[in-house]
Amino acid sequence: MHRIRSRTDVAARLRQAGFTLVEMIISLALMGIVAMVMIPLLQMPMNGYIDAQRRSELQAQMDLIRVKLTNDLANALPGSVRVTQVGANSYLEFIEVKGVARYRTSNTGGPGYCTPACGATDKLSTSCAENCFTTLGPFNPYGTGTGAVVPQRGDYVAVLPSAGSISPPAYVTTNNSPTVLLTAVSPPQANGSVGLRFNGHTFQADDPNKRVYLLKWAVSYVCTAGTAANTGTLTKRWRYGMALNQTTVFGAAVNNATLSTRIAPGAAPGANPCRFYVSPTPGPALVAPQNLRQTVSLQINLATMSGAGVVTEQTQADMQFAVREP
Structure with missing residues (x-):
């Protein structure tokens, strides 16, 4: 006779069933293996997001550099x-201009502010040591x-010649x-x-447009x-004294603003991923600025780096900016 198994016997056998050790190891x-395949796939969107963030940061800094240089060089004294x-x-260095006016070439209609010098009063004479003129x-x-531009005692003004070289600059x-x-x-x-008074000074020559520039500071x-x-x-520095030779050492009190902290390392010995050029290139005596168009070029390479010093993202640009009489 076959023994009829009860439900209790079946349940007991099922409780005794399970994985063997070999089956568990295989599982x-x-x-x-599945995790090794899936983890890189799951990381791809995150890596893509991080790369996009890096590119966006570099592009934002590149755009800031372009805008700042465009605006600042529009205010540069020609030449x-x-x-x-x-x-x-x-x-890169230039003199920032605050305002421009035209100076008198005749005493007629002048306010009589200036005392006679060089045989004239309110007009500007470049033939001898002048000490005052009016606009x-x-x-x-x-x-x-x-906004309003008001000259003050302690400001600098410049009258640029029409030909030849500016020497001294x-x-x-x-x-x-x-x-x-x-x-x-x-x-x-x-x-x-306004009347402008200064110590006796002989200007090199007349400005053909009779312009006088009110200077702000060196940048x-x-x-x-x-x-x-x-x-x-890449750092902007301004509001420091002007000098015959280009300034490369700045005091702690000089105003400064950082435009980028992502200048790439040199790709090879002597290579420079950030360099300024100007054309025409001024020598010891700056070329005459009248009707002159100087062009400033910037070759720049921005990059992000990992903690191990590995470049993770980079972007390059060659920028050009026109500097000329407005």
Whole structure:
């Protein structure tokens, strides 16, 4: 006779059933293989997002650099742009202009602010040591500037020649240079004209358009290449004294702003991923700026780096900026 199994016997046998050790090992091995395949697939969207964030950051810094240089160079005194290279650092320098006006070439209608010098009073004479002249109207904003422009004692003004070279350059106030330091300024007249007084100074020549520039200060852009371990920087420095030779050392009190912290390391010995150029290239005497179009070029390579010093993302650009009489 066959024994009829009860439900209790079937349940007991089922409770005793399970995986063998070999089956469990095989299952774990298969799960490991699946995980090895799936984890990289799951990481791909995250890596893509991180790469996109890096590219976006570099592009944002590149756009900021382009906008800042475009705006700042629009305010540069014509012919004042100069560049130099010191080791791995590249320097761009120019004089920022605050305003521009026209000076008198006749005493007729002048306010009589200036005492006679060089046989004249309110008009500007470049034939001898002048010490005062008046403008034909107010100083107007220059380049991208806005608002009222009021000269003050301690400001610099420049009268640029129409031909030849500016020697000494506009960065100094020695005799025959185009730049002087104001010692006094008259209150504006009803038409906005002002009188400008300074120590005796012989200007090199007349400006053909009778323009006088009210200078603000010297400005520099300093580009430091990255190293094998870290990216470099592009920094703007301004509000420091002008000098005959281009400034490459700045005091702690000089205003500064960092435009980029992602300058790439040099790809080879002597290579520089961030360098300024200017054409025509000024020598010891700056070329005459009238009707001159200087072109500033910037070759730049931005990069992000990992903690191990490995470049993870980079972008390059060749930028050009026109500097000329507006």
